[in-house]
Amino acid sequence: MTLELDADVLVVGGGPAATWAALKAAEDGASVVLADKGYCGTSGATASGGTGVWYVPPEPRAREQAMASREGLGGHLADRRWMARVLDETYDRVNELAEVARYPFPVxxxxxxxxxxxxGPEYMRRQRIRVRRAGVRILDHSPVTELLTTDDGVVAGAAGYQRQADRAFRVRAGAVVLATGGCAFLSKALGCNVNTGDGALFAAEVGAELSGMEFSNAYGIAPEHTSVTKTAFYNYATFYRADGSVLDGAGSQRGRSVIARTLLASEKVFCKLDRADEAARRAMRLAQPNFFLTFDRLGVDPFTQPFAVTLLAEGTVRGTGGIRIVDDGCATTVPGLYAAGDAASRELICGGFTGGGSHNAAWAMSSGSWSGRAAARFARALGPSAA
Structure with a gap:
């Protein structure tokens, strides 16, 4: 027997972008259903690990430096207006996490x-709690299989299957937010094996445009035989060949292709985080302790001892491409359909280059919040019988 539900807004996904979208839609007065193919709060790239956040206080000089720092890497394709919007929204949402969700930020x-x-685990645990308290109905282990549309092409919900309940479900909604994450299926990067790119498929099936897919073959640096890709930490690294000589041109941001070519030539690449001073080392351990777990277990000091590294494909989780958005509310080219997080293109703030955290985490918070509010407004404009 099919489970039939009606809602103002349906959010597809269960990570940061999805939970922010559900929260903000509910706060705007919408009835909301969230459908996650896994368990909301534990599935996806963020819940498995940790992430930096593009959190910059509203000081003109600091904001200018933050925006300028990645423009060259992204081919000067980013939009300053969107960068400023994301910095503003992220600042507010992170402070909301501290003040409302009581997230235990380190000191x-x-x-x-x-x-x-x-x-990630603590962040998403609190997000799930907040979503439930906001009155959102969560459908766990409920993969969506297709979007529903009206005769004139407006997205009006989705259908799927509840694996544990062994039944089909259908949600009729005034608007849908796709926040399903990126595509890095079976990449072996932490939390990415389950990211199949299903949101991009759903969008394409109803005629939505994609953008920036040429910037989506992204790889992250990880210690060999591990899944943790904290690429930002490798800004403090010196890379070496197996004979101990420095690998010229290798680096985290501009020199990853040098590492790739060396690995493809069947040579090993080693590195030490030897450019980090004592203050940076303490800050790194405070910010992302999971990065150091493997080293601590093996008795390796990554700041003074060389360790082998590899590259893991992270597709559109680390790459910038995704569903094209066309307005400030993260609408797509199809009426009634919105996109957020890794499912949406990040070109507007990153151009052709991004990373695994920082801008991505900020984009998830910001685009999730904007899309949730916009979807609620769209559904409300349709009237009480929209679903």
Missing amino acids: GPDGEPLRNGLQ
């Missing part, structure tokens, strides 16, 4: 909270 040596990083 630096100066006694100030360090709000530029999040531990």
Whole structure:
């Protein structure tokens, strides 16, 4: 027997972008259903690990430096207006996490909270709690299989299958937010094996446009035989060949292709995080302790001892491409359909280059919040019988 539900807004996904979309749609007065193919709060790239956040205080000089820092890497394709919007929204949402969700941000040596990083499990545990308290109905283990549309092409819900209940479900909704994550299926990067790119498929099936897919073959650096790709930490690294000589041109941002070519030539690549001073080392351990778990278990000091690294494909989780958005509310080219997080293209703030956290985490918070509010407004404009 099919489970039939009606809602103002249906959110597809269960990670940061999806939970922010559901929260903000509910806060806007919409009835919301969230359908996750896994268990909301534990599935996906963020819940498995940790992430940096593009959190910059509203000081003109700091904001200018933050925007300028990645423009060249992205081919100067990013839009400053969108960058500023994301910085504003992220600042508010991270502070909301601290003040409303009581997220336990670590404290630096100066006694100030360090709000530029999040531990995924704790972050998403609190997000799930908040979503439920907001009155959102969560459908766990309920993969969507297709979007529903009206005769004139407006997206009006989705159908899927509840694996544990062994039944089909159908949600009729005034608007749908696709926040299903990127595509890095079976990549072996932490949390990415289950990211199949299903949201991009659903969008394409109803005629939505994709954008930036030429920037989506992204790889992250990881210690050999591990799944943790904290590429930002490798800004402090020196890379070496197996004979101990420095691998010229290798680097985290601009030199990853050098590492790739060396690995493809069946040579090993080693590195040490030897460019980090004592303050940076302490900050790194505070910000992302999971990065150091493997080293601590093996008795390896990554700051002084070389360790082998590899590259893991992270597709559109780390790459910028995805569903094209056409307005400030993250609408797609199909009426009634919105996109957020890794499912949506990040070109507007990253151009052709991004990373695994920082901008991505900020984009998830921001686009999730904007799409949830916009979807609620769209559904409300259709009238009470929209679903």
